[in-house]
Amino acid sequence: MTDATVSRRPVLVRVIARIPATLVLVALILLAGVIWGGLWSPFEDNELFPSVAYGLPQLTQGLWWTPLTGTFFVNLPWVYILTIASFAGMAYLEFMRGTRVALAYFWIGQLFAIFAAAMLLWLGALLPWPWAQVQSLMIDVGPSGGTMACIAAAAGLLVAPWRVRVWLVIIGFTVVSLLFWGALADVEHALAVLLVLFVDRSLRVQRTTVRExxxxxxxxxxxxxxxxxxxxxxxxxxxxxxxxxxxxxxxxxxxxxxxxxxxxxxxxxxxxxxxxxxxxxxxxxxxxxxxxxxxxxxxxxxxxxxxxxxxxxxxxxxxxxxxxxxxxxxxxxxxxxxxRRKSPIGSTAPPTLDEVKEDIHRYGGGTLSWMSTWDGNSYARTSTGVIVYQRRAGVALVLADPLGPEDGRAQSVREFIDQSEHAGLIPCFFSAAESTRAALPPGWRSMVVADDTIVDLPGLKFTGKPWASVRTAINKAGRENIAFKMTRMKDESWGTRAQLRAISEMWVGDKGLPEMGFTLGTLTEAEDPEVRLAIAMSPNGDVDGFLSWLPVYGENGAVRGWTLDLMRRRDGGFGPVMEFLIGSSAQFFSEEGAEVMSLSGAPLAHDYPPGAGIIADLSEKLAESLEPVYGFQSLHKFKMKFNPRYETMYLLFRDEADLTRIGLALTRAFLPDATIKQFAGAGLELVRGDKS
Incomplete structure (x- = not known):
């Protein structure tokens, strides 16, 4: 059978095919419960119980078979639920390492737990130890020694930091059970875990981070x-x-x-x-x-x-x-x-805004780097650069990539992570590029959050079928005398600025939420003298729409490109105004000698390849839910008209346990001024959108 044939099987069938030993053991235990009635009545009251149960009394009587027979029985009906659930560890172990390894851990763990417990209680009963004397007379049934060994072995297969966390839960459970309940089964569980802990040696707490x-x-x-x-x-x-x-x-x-x-x-x-x-x-x-x-x-x-x-x-x-x-x-x-609650981050005093701009001019940056200059951001100086972040909900939320020399990026990332954790914050990087992802410490996770849409400007020509919609918009604008103007906010008249504010306020009012922040600017950010505006003016002097463009610096202060930020249009104005403005801007920047034009990324609108996994499925479903409010998918499809290439943007985080806090931090970063009432209103809009 070929690998292609196997891959076409349903996931459940493929999983079942890889855990035969686990399924056989579960089936034998259930079969024994049906034949001898243990599924509906206490098996410990059955006359067969003393003949198959294991323990020190049975071994001293020469009932050598009991460690084997007792494995397939359960003493009480409700315990079957826990028993079957405990085989999850063996199933995972068998799925990851194969049937032979899983059976070895199960049977060695089961037999060791039974015989070692008998030996320990026999020695304890010789002493004036009431607990040991009582437990040495007990007998038991069930596979829990073997399943606990498999659970412990499965914990050793987990990736960091989950390996240490699961090990701590297992050890905590067995220690507390043994110290404060101390039944025969608790002794067996502790011994099985101790055996795997000694043999496997996957618990290495001396290598844990500050966070762990x-x-x-x-x-x-x-x-x-x-x-x-x-x-x-x-x-x-x-x-x-x-x-x-x-x-x-x-x-x-x-x-x-x-x-x-x-x-x-x-x-x-x-x-x-x-x-x-x-x-x-x-x-x-x-x-x-x-x-x-x-x-x-x-x-x-x-x-x-x-x-x-x-x-x-x-x-x-x-x-x-x-x-x-x-x-x-x-x-x-x-x-x-x-x-402390407001512990500083950074190796020295944080840089000023002017110093941050100077670093961007000197070393250049990515398509989102100029967003570092916006209000609400904090700066952490590392030995090789600057990290731009916001402190939200106990999270140090980094905006895009570190600033500074490219060869110092990995050092900046590591220093910021250490400094954030020492400050009691959860570090993560939002809208980071592949180069930052490659600089992460081992074990960190990544999740695609958007695709940066890049238009290469050298030699740009709007010819051929792929550019038909853009070419049509520019030609139509010419026929209707729609003028294109590349300018700056400070250079415009009071009347034009008033129109820009009115258009923007009308757009925000339709959303039911305040303007978003973090990676989405407002007219306040557009007032920066280094930010340019592309304006479409009708013949009567009305502003039909406008864009704002953030500079993308290369080294030595040269602007190598521009990033799209604001997109606003007047209701009832020129129809294809956005196609006209973006196309005209591309021509303008190309003639100036710019290299790239970024249309920014539409969140939750990544084109995932087939079989990308659960994160892709979750992102696509979330994008469908948010589409009626924010139109991420529509925006992504609109940008495809400009035939861009794509550069993946990532959310970088230490492990999945942080995602809830990171999600809250992102919500507060994007909507810092939104009220509960506004969130509820947006939620109602989502519901209405789902029903339509």
């Missing part, structure tokens, strides 16, 4: 908070003792939960105050554990009556031990928690 160090502390504090809540609501009985349900006040737990959530959020953002509070909380809990231990030792050494404690004090010692581990960790990575 904060996430580890954030997750650890949440786990400790969850422990406090759970031990309050339900009784526990782990290796270190037991606790009673509702052993503390619910009001106290509620207050503690709020405090922990606030402090954990501060840790995730790298705030110094949250680090200080975490150190104090950890030290306080460790001190409570130490004082309790001293109190018990004193009372017992003096033969005094034991202090009446709520629950087994050993559980308090276990919790204090976890707090001690957190204390050691946050002190170890204390440099990751130095950010």
């Amino acid at each position: 160090q904060r996430l580890v502390a954030f997750f650890a504090l949440l786990v400790l908070g969850a422990i406090q809540i759970v031990t309050t609501l339900v009784p526990t009985n782990g290796p270190f003792g037991s606790t009673d349900a509702v052993s503390g006040g619910f009001v106290d737990v509620g207050i503690d939960t709020v405090v922990i959530l606030l402090v954990a959020t501060g840790l995730r953002r790298g705030r110094r105050w949250s680090w200080v509070v975490t150190v104090l909380l950890s030290a306080l809990n460790v001190l409570v554990g130490i004082l309790l231990l001293v109190l018990l030792l004193i009372t017992r050494s003096l033969n005094m009556p034991d202090v009446d404690l709520d629950g087994d004090p050993s559980a308090t010692f276990a919790t204090a031990t976890l707090w001690l581990l957190l204390l050691v960790y946050v002190v170890w990575v204390r440099r990751a928690f130095a950010s």
Whole structure:
């Protein structure tokens, strides 16, 4: 069978074909549940249960087959849901590494968990350890040791930083389950994970970034908070003792939960105050554990009556031990928690606007570089250039590409990422070019957000069928005496400027939202003396439409091209005014000797190749939804009339967990002044557009 034949199969069929071992094991477990009734009644009440269940008692009785037979049974009907779901790890492992590897991890993990747990409990039962003595008499069924081993092995296949995050969840789950519940299954789960952790060695926390160090502390504090809540609501009985349900006040737990959530959020953002509070909380809990231990030792050494404690004090010692581990960790990575709410970004004092313009004149820039001079932007000086960004919703949102020498771009990118993370911000680059994408650190992601439409100007001629619509618009304008004028705002009369403002205000009023910002300018930006206006004037002196053009600098202060920003037309004016203005501008710039003319990118209007994946599907569906309001697809099709070439623009980000915050930051950057009412109105317009 050829690869082409396989690729034509439905995705579900291809996935199923690559996980046969997982499906067979699931089918055997379900079949056993049907034959012996475990799917609808507790199998642990079945007379067959002692003959197939595994555990230390069965092994000491010589029932050597039980580790195999017990794998295919489940003790309670509702546990089947968790059991079948746990095979997802094995399915992923088999899909990525093959059937043999998946079966090896499953069976070695299952058998090791069973025999190692039996050995551990046998040794523990020899000691005066009530928990070990009780658990050594327990027997169990189920494949959870093998599935936990597969889940742990699957975590090792994930890309950074998800590998460390999933490993932390797995370790947190197994440690908490073992310490505070400590059933035989919990011991087996912990041993299976420990085996894979030792063999696989895919968890390398020493290589984590500042951001990951904060996430580890954030997750650890949440786990400790969850422990406090759970031990309050339900009784526990782990290796270190037991606790009673509702052993503390619910009001106290509620207050503690709020405090922990606030402090954990501060840790995730790298705030110094949250680090200080975490150190104090950890030290306080460790001190409570130490004082309790001293109190018990004193009372017992003096033969005094034991202090009446709520629950087994050993559980308090276990919790204090976890707090001690957190204390050691946050002190170890204390440099990751130095950010303040308005921590500056940059190796030195930020450059002024005049210095930014000077850098653009000296080193040149891309088609969006002049947008760096607009209001609302901040500047970070690196050792090799300048980064232009906006601070929105905890995100350092970079506009386009770094400014400065081309050979220093990678250094600027790396420095800005480090500085942003130390400031507690999420760095990302919006509308970045391929060269910036290539300068990213390993593991960063990219998403196409637009195609920059470039018209090459040298030798430009509007001949042939591809230019028919542009040629027709220019000829029609000539017949109707529509004049083309390339000018600057400051050079126009008060009356012309008033017409420009009226046309622009009418266009904005039709949208129901204020004018967008960030990469979309307004008439305020068009007043810049270096920005040019292309105006279409009717014979009676009315402005039928206008464009604004931003300069694109090459090296040594030479303008090598122009970027389209504003496009506005008067209602009832000359029909093909935009084709006329853009075509006439192209001729004008070409005659001046410019190299390129950028028509800018239409967001969410990228032409994806077949099979581009889920991001392409999502972008296309989102573009269809937004079309009634912003017309991105229509704008993209309009620009195709000018036969451009395309340069991809990217959103560059560290990982998918940041996309929600980045989406919020982009919304506030593009619409910083929009109100909730205006957003709601735009949403209603989207709904109406979907129904039409």
